[in-house]
Amino acid sequence: EAGVAQSPRYKIIEKRQSVAFWCNPISGHATLYWYQQILGQGPKLLIQFQNNGVVDDSQLPKDRFSAERLKGVDSTLKIQPAKLEDSAVYLCASSTPRTGEQYFGPGTRLTVT
Amino acid sequence: AQSVTQPDIHITVSEGASLELRCNYSYGATPYLFWYVQSPGQGLQLLLKYFSGDTLVQGIKGFEAEFKRSQSSFNLRKPSVHWSDAAEYFCAVAPNYGQNFVFGPGTRLSVLP
Numbered sequence: 001e002a003g004v005a006q007s008p009r010y011k012i013i014e015k016r017q018s019v020a021f022w023c024n025p026i027s028g029h030a031t032l033y034w035y036q037q038i039l040g041q042g043p044k045l046l047i048q049f050q051n052n053g054v055v056d057d058s059q060l061p062k063d064r065f066s067a068e069r070l071k072g073v074d075s076t077l078k079i080q081p082a083k084l085e086d087s088a089v090y091l092c093a094s095s096t097p098r099t100g101e102q103y104f105g106p107g108t109r110l111t112v113t
Numbered sequence: 114a115q116s117v118t119q120p121d122i123h124i125t126v127s128e129g130a131s132l133e134l135r136c137n138y139s140y141g142a143t144p145y146l147f148w149y150v151q152s153p154g155q156g157l158q159l160l161l162k163y164f165s166g167d168t169l170v171q172g173i174k175g176f177e178a179e180f181k182r183s184q185s186s187f188n189l190r191k192p193s194v195h196w197s198d199a200a201e202y203f204c205a206v207a208p209n210y211g212q213n214f215v216f217g218p219g220t221r222l223s224v225l226p
Contacts, residue, residue, distance in 0.1 A: 100162075
């Protein structure tokens with residue numbers, strides 16, 4: 001069984017630029033999560049999808065962050081415009097109701113200069 | 114709102130020694146509880162989880178954790194640490210099945226030869 005795929009693995013941009021991250025969850029997993037992990041901290045949930053609907057986006061900075069999950073499979077997370085404090089690892093995870101546990105991708109490390 | 118504390122930011126143990134990583138949560142009811150491990154540059158891997166039943170749960174890589182309702186704790190233990198266990202360990206709670214995951218700040222484990 002293939003794991004959660006994310007791309008790119010690394011991205012360096014200047015502040016005020018835009019960036020997008022892609023996630024492909026494990027096949028058949030209806031729930032998809034995006035987390036932000038700042039260096040030295042635990043992951044913070046940004047948004048949770050159930051199929052292609054949003055379950056929780058209460059911690060998503062909606063003035064600059066957006067996410068979509070078309071057709072209930074792949075998802076993209078976008079930041080526009082980026083700020084220095086957005087430098088972090090962005091983790092994607094997926095889960096199935098059968099186990100209730102999350103499977104994480106390798107993450108995208110974003111550096112904003 | 115629920116919260117998770119991991120009192121130890123960094124722990125160093127000698128190889129072969131026993132290990133206990135602490136996790137305390139704040140939530141009215143018994144949440145779903147998880148321990149994840151993150152090696153440098155990697156995503157998070159589930160070590161074990163507690164949903165209900167026996168309060169001592171066994172996980173992968175020889176880890177176990179004990180849920181203590183009276184102390185709101187879910188401490189992770191391993192009787193004999195291996196050098197490959199050096200990593201960051203995160204405790205997480207979810208008040209609802211598959212939703213609203215909150216991660217602790219993490220404990221970094223170093224292992225001396």
